[in-house]
Amino acid sequence: MKLYEYLGKKLFHRYDIPVPHSKIVESPEEAAEAAAELGDVVIKSQVLSGKRGKAGGIAFASNPGEARKEAERILNMRLNDLTVEKLLVEEKLQIEQELYLALTVDGALRCPVVLASLDGGMDVEEVAEGRMIKWPIDVSIGLQDYMTREICRRMGVSGALQKEFIKLLPKLYKMFRELDAELAEINPLALTPDGLVAADAKVTIDDDALYRHPQLPRVKEKTDLELKAEELDIAYVELDGNIAVMANGAGITMATLDMVQHYGGAAANFLDFGGGASVERTAQALELLLGTNPKVLLINIFGGITRCDIVAEGFVKVRESKGIDLPVSFRLVGTKEAEGRAILEKVGIKTFNSMDEAVRHAVDLTEAS
Amino acid sequence: MSIFINKQTRVLVQGITGKQGSFHTAQMLEYGTNIIAGVSPGKGGQNVEGVPVYDTVFAAIEEETVDASILFIPAPFARDAAFEALDAGVKLIVLIPEHIPLQDAMDIMAYAQKQNAVIVGPNTFGLVSSGSSKIGIMPNRYFVPGPVGIVSRSGTLCYEIVGHLTGNDIGTTTVVGLGGDRVVGLNFIDVLRRFEEDPETKTVILVGEIGGSSEEEAATFISSSMKKPVIAYLAGRSAPPGKRMGHAGAIIERGRGTFESKVKALNAAGVEVAGLPNEVPAMIKKILS
Numbered sequence: 265m266k267l268y269e270y271l272g273k274k275l276f277h278r279y280d281i282p283v284p285h286s287k288i289v290e291s292p293e294e295a296a297e298a299a300a301e302l303g304d305v306v307i308k309s310q311v312l313s314g315k316r317g318k319a320g321g322i323a324f325a326s327n328p329g330e331a332r333k334e335a336e337r338i339l340n341m342r343l344n345d346l347t348v349e350k351l352l353v354e355e356k357l358q359i360e361q362e363l364y365l366a367l368t369v370d371g372a373l374r375c376p377v378v379l380a381s382l383d384g385g386m387d388v389e390e391v392a393e394g395r396m397i398k399w400p401i402d403v404s405i406g407l408q409d410y411m412t413r414e415i416c417r418r419m420g421v422s423g424a425l426q427k428e429f430i431k432l433l434p435k436l437y438k439m440f441r442e443l444d445a446e447l448a449e450i451n452p453l454a455l456t457p458d459g460l461v462a463a464d465a466k467v468t469i470d471d472d473a474l475y476r477h478p479q480l481p482r483v484k485e486k487t488d489l490e491l492k493a494e495e496l497d498i499a500y501v502e503l504d505g506n507i508a509v510m511a512n513g514a515g516i517t518m519a520t521l522d523m524v525q526h527y528g529g530a531a532a533n534f535l536d537f538g539g540g541a542s543v544e545r546t547a548q549a550l551e552l553l554l555g556t557n558p559k560v561l562l563i564n565i566f567g568g569i570t571r572c573d574i575v576a577e578g579f580v581k582v583r584e585s586k587g588i589d590l591p592v593s594f595r596l597v598g599t600k601e602a603e604g605r606a607i608l609e610k611v612g613i614k615t616f617n618s619m620d621e622a623v624r625h626a627v628d629l630t631e632a633s
Numbered sequence: 634m635s636i637f638i639n640k641q642t643r644v645l646v647q648g649i650t651g652k653q654g655s656f657h658t659a660q661m662l663e664y665g666t667n668i669i670a671g672v673s674p675g676k677g678g679q680n681v682e683g684v685p686v687y688d689t690v691f692a693a694i695e696e697e698t699v700d701a702s703i704l705f706i707p708a709p710f711a712r713d714a715a716f717e718a719l720d721a722g723v724k725l726i727v728l729i730p731e732h733i734p735l736q737d738a739m740d741i742m743a744y745a746q747k748q749n750a751v752i753v754g755p756n757t758f759g760l761v762s763s764g765s766s767k768i769g770i771m772p773n774r775y776f777v778p779g780p781v782g783i784v785s786r787s788g789t790l791c792y793e794i795v796g797h798l799t800g801n802d803i804g805t806t807t808v809v810g811l812g813g814d815r816v817v818g819l820n821f822i823d824v825l826r827r828f829e830e831d832p833e834t835k836t837v838i839l840v841g842e843i844g845g846s847s848e849e850e851a852a853t854f855i856s857s858s859m860k861k862p863v864i865a866y867l868a869g870r871s872a873p874p875g876k877r878m879g880h881a882g883a884i885i886e887r888g889r890g891t892f893e894s895k896v897k898a899l900n901a902a903g904v905e906v907a908g909l910p911n912e913v914p915a916m917i918k919k920i921l922s
Contacts, residue, residue, distance in 0.1 A: 369735055371815045371845050371882065374742040389888070403736075404743045444736050446815075472708065472881075473734035499879035514813055514879025515787020515842055518868035523909060525871040534872075536879040539770075539788070540653075566789050566796065568758070568772040597796070599772060619793065620911050 265469045265483055268310045270352045272448075272465030279439040281432060281450075282461045286354040295335030296328035298353035305331060309338050310350040312483070314387075319343050324356065357461055362452035364388065364396075365433070366466075367440040369447075376401045376440065378433065380415050384452035407437040428460045443480070444473030489555065496548050498537050505530025507626050508558035510549055512539060512570045516619075520564045523619065529627035532558045540569040546578025551586065560591050562626040564619055567598025574600075576607035583611060591629040595622035635762030635807045636782070636827040636834070637725065637751070638701060642766050645693055645702040645723065646671040647714050649681045653729075654705035657770050658682050661703075664767040664776075669697045690721040701725035703759065703768050711755065712737040719748045727768050728754035728812070735881075738816040745818065752818025756880075757810040758788035769810065779804020781917060782828040784821055785840035786811050786847075787880065790868055793910050794840055801914035803921075806834045811847075813880030821851035829859050836862045836920045838913065839904070841895060843869030844882040848895040856902035862920045865899050866907045867892060 267275070273283045287298035288310070299305045309321035316322050321343045325331035331353065339348055362385035370377040378399040383391045397418045401407055412433045416426040440448045449466040469480060484491065493500030499514060507524055509531045511517040517536040524531045533556060537549040553561065565575050576596065582588060596604050596615040605615050616622040644661070648654040649671025659682050662668055668684050670693040677688035687693040690702070702723045706714040708730045718726050719741075726745070733741075733755045745752045753760055759769015764778035771788070775795045783805055785791035791810060798805065809824045811817050821839060828834045841848040848867065855863050870892045872878050874885040885891050896906050907913050 369739065369815060371817075372820070372847065372850065374816045374818070375739050402743055403739050404747065441736060444734055446735055470735045472732040473736065475709065476734075501876045501878065503873065511789070513787060513789025514883060515785070515790030515840070515868050516793055518787075518842060518872060518878050518883065519790050519793065519866075519910060521872070522868060522870040526909065531871070534876070534878050566792050568789065568792055569770055598792075618911065620909065 265471055265474065266312045267467045267469065267483055268312065268350070269308065269465050270310055270350065271481055271483065272467035273462065275439060275443065275467060276462050276465055279435045281435050281439070282459065283465070284354045284357055284461060284463065286352055289335065289351050289353055290349065292332040292336040292339065295351055295353050296332040299325055299328045299331035302353065302355045304356040306354050306356050307331060307334050307338060308352045308354065309343055309348040310352055311343050311346045311348055313344040313346055316343065321348065357454050357456050357463060359452070359454045359456060359463070361455040363455060363460075364391065364451045365436065365453045366447065366449035366451070367436055367445070368449070370400060373400045375403060376437075378407070378411070378415060380419055382419055382421070388451065401437070407434055425455065432460055443477060444470045446470050489552065493535070493552055496545070496552070498535060498549050498552065500552065501534040502556070503531050503533050505532045506559040506630055507562050508532045508553040508556060508560070509562050509564070510535045510537060510553055511564040512537060512541065512566065516564065516566060520562070520619065520623065523623040524562070524627065527624050527627045529623075529630055532556055541574065541578070543574050543578045543581060546575050547582045550579060550582045554582070554586065554588065558590065560593065560626050560629045561588070562593045562622065564595045564622060565598065567600065570598070571600045572596050572598055572604030573607060576604035579613075580607060580611055593622045593626035593629060595619050635765060636824070636831050637760055637807060637809070638762050638766045638768055640665065640667065640765040642768070643667055643669045643698055643700045644768055645669065645690065645699045645718070646684070646705065647690070647702055647718065648705035649673055649684065649686055650676045650679065651705055655681050657705065658684060660770075660773060661767050664773045666766045666768065670699065690717045690723070694721050699723050701727065701768055703727040703729060705729055708732040708734070712741055715741045715752075716744060719744050719750055722748070724750045726750060726752050727757065727759045728752060728818075729757065729759065729770060731756040731813070733814070735816055738814060742816060742818060753809065754812040754814075754817060756814045757812035757817070758791070760807060760809040762807045763805045771808070775799045776808060777804040779806070780833065780835040780921060781805045782831065782834040782837040783808040783840065784811065784824040784828070784837070785809070786842050786882070787813055787840065787868065790910075791840050794838060794866060794913055797911055797914050798917065801918070803914060803917055806831060813882060815845070815881045821847050822854045825851060825854055825859060825863070829861055834861065836864070836917060838917070839863055839865040841865060841867045842880065842883050843867070843872055843878070843892050843895070844880070844884045844890040846890060849898040852898035852902040852904065855904060863904045864907060864913070864916050864920070865904050866910060866913060867895055
């Protein structure tokens with residue numbers, strides 16, 4: 265779950281990481297009031313998209329009138345195809361230098377890693393390899409001060425700024441671990457006359473750990489159907505095509521989409537309803553797909569824990585109750601295959617042995633209809 | 634021969650009395666796995682499919698030698714159960730559950746490293762040495778002995794490939810599922826190294842997907858340290874950037890982990906990448922002939 269900047273900064277504040285004085289607003293009038301209180305301000309659109317500045321979603325204002333005007337402009341714009349609902353109005357910092365600091369997970373090393381650089385404020389990908397210091401952390405000892413000193417030495421940082429890092433980094437690490445973050449990024453980390461201040465916040469919380477953080481706000485970045493799928497614990501992603509795809513397992517679902525593309529078709533979605541699905545769950549997944557008004561339905565089942573007869577039953581259930589009047593291409597093999605096929609044959613649905621045949625048939629069907 | 638596990642490997646099932654635990658215990662026993670004990674707190678003294686159940690891992694090892702453990706434990710409790718097995722000295726642990734929090738997974742990996750233990754998963758189908766031992770949840774009938782080693786990030790896709798092989802009378806030595814999460818224990822290189830040393834494995838199939846850089850790292854290893862021929866299949870050619878395709882790792886972020894970069898790295902290491910799963914048997918036949 266990605267957090268909006270203002271939510272990330274709230275968490276920073278809770279962990280005693282310095283952030284600018286700010287107000288969160290939803291109208292030009294509120295923006296003007298905030299500017300009257302804060303003086304020179306920066307107005308930042310709160311959307312879950314990078315490159316807000318380049319897209320015109322960040323503006324400076326030196327009086328309430330300007331703040332009102334800029335807030336109105338940003339609230340009315342589409343920013344990278346997103347609507348802007350909230351603005352963060354923040355005191356303008358006196359920035360001497362822009363740095364970069366983040367904690368993230370290194371999958372290859374299987375541990376958290378500190379990323380630190382003197383080159384902040386730009387896209388992290390643009391920082392030269394040697395200018396980005398990476399320090400993996402053994403979670404059994406956690407972040408120690410010697411690590412911060414070493415990171416500073418490698419960045420070429422000493423004296424007062426090093427002391428600032430020794431104060432700041434343990435707080436960020438503590439937050440990263442305690443809140444089950446996947447990413448806690450400060451870019452830029454601003455060096456001001458008052459010390460280091462987090463001028464931005466990019467925080468992502470691990471979805472799998474949200475259950476132990478009931479106090480955290482829930483941020484929705486998904487479409488209604490994606491949210492519905494999430495409630496059902498079905499992995500679902502909307503795509504642009506017209507062949508609705510349903511399969512069991514993330515890898516094989518991706519491979520099915522690849523094959524659809526290979527044969528010249530276009531998938532409407534990624535839907536993995538997982539292993540060991542019940543009749544009920546199969547039916548729910550199907551209903552979800554039918555809600556997208558696809559032209560063709562492609563079902564690819566290789567049953568391991570998943571039982572073919574149960575999938576077939578789920579299909580028939582939805583067909584009888586809701587009616588499935590679009591063409592279907594059904595591949596069904598694995599556990600209880602014969603039973604599953606018998607159930608489908610009774611209602612006149614033919615099944616395929618191979619994924620290849622089923623996908624080609626689905627693509628043919630879209631061309632025919 | 635096979636890698637990691639064989640007929641003698643003595644297996645413990647943690648969470649043996651649950652629905653998944655008991656079902657897969659029966660399946661593994663049917664396959665021939667040497668399951669010697671199960672653990673389920675509060676259920677000590679019972680038995681599942683004839684396997685004695687203990688309250689704790691320590692209670693089990695007082696009675697039996699344990700070489701490996703497989704966990705059928707709900708994600709919120711998986712870290713505790715994995716720590717218990719590691720503390721008790723189990724050296725191979727298979728983490729079946731999905732949705733284990735990332736920070737928990739990192740804690741498990743750190744402790745496993747200290748205990749010199751191997752972790753498979755989380756979010757894996759496990760591993761099987763065909764014809765001798767299965768520590769996992771894959772369907773029994775497709776895994777027949779033969780000369781091909783397989784290492785895969787995803788489950789059902791791996792079955793799909795194995796199904797094509799079995800349909801062409803090609804069997805496997807060992808099939809290892811690495812798991813679909815961002816942090817997993819065994820990686821491609823760990824498994825490729827073992828296949829390279831295993832005299833019965835003649836060739837290896839790597840089943841990867843978009844996201845992360847583990848296929849690229851595997852390519853570097855293959856070109857520097859492997860003599861055996863390797864082929865690959867990769868899922869996610871058609872995936873749009875920024876969309877997480879079910880697996881935690883399967884996402885193209887900031888232009889990294891793309892299908893093209895993986896194919897390029899693998900091709901440069903002499904690894905041919907199959908365009909479709911059904912092309913794999915012919916490629917393997919060519920290598921074996």
